[in-house]
Amino acid sequence: MAMGTQSVFEIANIVTREKAYEVIDYSLTGGKVRSSLGTTVFTEVANEAALADTWMICGVVAPLDVKHRAEEVEFITHAARTGRRVAGLCTGAFALGDAGLLEGRRVTTHWAFANHLRTRCPGAQVEDDRIFIVDGSIWTSAGLTAAMDLALAMVEKDLGHEVASSVAHVLVMNYRRSGGQSQHSEMLRLGAKSDRIQAALDYARRNLAQALTVDDLARTVHLSPRQFSRVFQMETGRSPKKAIEQLRLEEARNMIERGRYPLEIIARETGFRDRKHLREVFVRGYGIAPQVLRRERRAGSRTTGSTADSTGDTGEHCVVAD
Numbered sequence: 001m002a003m004g005t006q007s008v009f010e011i012a013n014i015v016t017r018e019k020a021y022e023v024i025d026y027s028l029t030g031g032k033v034r035s036s037l038g039t040t041v042f043t044e045v046a047n048e049a050a051l052a053d054t055w056m057i058c059g060v061v062a063p064l065d066v067k068h069r070a071e072e073v074e075f076i077t078h079a080a081r082t083g084r085r086v087a088g089l090c091t092g093a094f095a096l097g098d099a100g101l102l103e104g105r106r107v108t109t110h111w112a113f114a115n116h117l118r119t120r121c122p123g124a125q126v127e128d129d130r131i132f133i134v135d136g137s138i139w140t141s142a143g144l145t146a147a148m149d150l151a152l153a154m155v156e157k158d159l160g161h162e163v164a165s166s167v168a169h170v171l172v173m174n175y176r177r178s179g180g181q182s183q184h185s186e187m188l189r190l191g192a193k194s195d196r197i198q199a200a201l202d203y204a205r206r207n208l209a210q211a212l213t214v215d216d217l218a219r220t221v222h223l224s225p226r227q228f229s230r231v232f233q234m235e236t237g238r239s240p241k242k243a244i245e246q247l248r249l250e251e252a253r254n255m256i257e258r259g260r261y262p263l264e265i266i267a268r269e270t271g272f273r274d275r276k277h278l279r280e281v282f283v284r285g286y287g288i289a290p291q292v293l294r295r296e297r298r299a300g301s302r303t304t305g306s307t308a309d310s311t312g313d314t315g316e317h318c319v320v321a322d
Helices: 003-016 070-082 092-098 111-120 146-159 161-170 186-190 195-206 214-220 225-236 240-258 263-269 275-286 290-304
Strands: 021-027 031-034 040-045 054-057 085-088 132-135 138-141 315-320
Touching: 003 021, 003 146, 003 161, 021 031, 054 070, 054 092, 070 085, 070 092, 085 092, 085 146, 092 111, 092 138, 132 146, 138 146, 146 161, 195 214, 195 225, 195 240, 214 225, 214 240, 225 240, 240 263, 240 275, 240 290, 263 275, 263 290, 275 290
Parallel strands: 021 040, 021 315, 054 085, 054 315, 085 138
Antiparallel strands: 031 040, 132 138
């Protein structure tokens, strides 16, 4: 999955009709490297002569069984010193930690290994419920598909929102998840078992600004309101009303953490009556007011600084194949 992030940069080149990115795979030995899936990746030798704008370190399936060799740590240190940014994809964060790059930084990794990363890197602030985190020149992502969100965020940083949106559209990504979004989305928690209920949830998420009554949802999947409510409760363990409220809350939180819109607009776009109604439900759901969350996120951004100038300069974006 980490290797799949290369598609994001490939499509960015297609969208911009220029070679904004050159992607090269590296390993310490060079030549053929076998992935966890069993496919072969052809790599160049990673040494001090290897220079890149961005280094992306792949994770491994069982990071607790891997002890990074001195030459690996030395190269990652070289990459951080000479490159603009370094990313640890999924459990690739362990490699960055072993190289001492996570000390004093906010980081994330796959939720299943977050506690292990805390133990291995006690000086890092591990946040196990984030899609990806950017702290200065160090980028880390949660497991598997979250690496795609991180790569897309890099494109947005380099080439702008419009290009990133076009890339997501070509890749058929529903939407670019913000870094602050939970690894455990409300759609996954609801766990619809049938295509009908999943379709109703998808419809609800796409139309949160609308009223979304039970009648509306039932109509989209050709069920009576009574039958829909019964099946929905049976599959998700929640009433349609409660589930929709949670979807609204999750999207409102994502918009607040991205920090781009006034609360009045966020309330309207996510289906709350007004700013006051949003605040009431938000405090009840998260135990914190929207304004407080926004201030905390902004304070965190000022503390960690920005990752890079959005110049869109051509650079080599390289993946180290572990």
